[in-house]
Amino acid sequence: MTWKSFHTRGEILRAVISAADARRDGILPLDVEGVSDSFGDELTLLAALQLRWHTRLAGRIERELMHQPLDLEQTVIAAWRATAGELPGIRVVLDHHRDQPLDADMAAAMSKASFKEHILLAIMAGRASVHDSASAAAAATIGEQIEQAARSQAEHVEPATELSRPAARGGLLDRLKAALAA
Numbered sequence: 001m002t003w004k005s006f007h008t009r010g011e012i013l014r015a016v017i018s019a020a021d022a023r024r025d026g027i028l029p030l031d032v033e034g035v036s037d038s039f040g041d042e043l044t045l046l047a048a049l050q051l052r053w054h055t056r057l058a059g060r061i062e063r064e065l066m067h068q069p070l071d072l073e074q075t076v077i078a079a080w081r082a083t084a085g086e087l088p089g090i091r092v093v094l095d096h097h098r099d100q101p102l103d104a105d106m107a108a109a110m111s112k113a114s115f116k117e118h119i120l121l122a123i124m125a126g127r128a129s130v131h132d133s134a135s136a137a138a139a140a141t142i143g144e145q146i147e148q149a150a151r152s153q154a155e156h157v158e159p160a161t162e163l164s165r166p167a168a169r170g171g172l173l174d175r176l177k178a179a180l181a182a
Contacts, residue, residue: 020089026096080150118143
């Protein structure tokens, strides 16, 4: 892949995400100009959207854990909700194609991606260990519960692009001192 095609692909992916955000119908925006040339098929485009979601989610969880290291599970839930608020079109597309895959390959890819995301959620929430590969299925079940908690909270709360935090908040050391003093 050349430099130009790499950047063109990125521009097309941004256009696809914008279209998905505008439509929110769960259908892959294959009608965006350049999609078929840059991505080829539905599964490749869906994989690119899945990668964008996963990358944003993992980054958001890491950032939020720096601000709230004491309540891991609620922080992970809040990060999932915030990511869904930032990427609503992608979330709807991923949900739609997980529930209604176009073929067996897409079903397998979406199942594997969901499984890995659920493990990430469980590990980052402190409810599973990265070193305990024997209980990956148990971790995935816990992660699925965390995702469902995030979804149910999202139904009761106005969507936001930023997590609400108190305006004047001390650094990590100040919060740790306060937590130990309490």
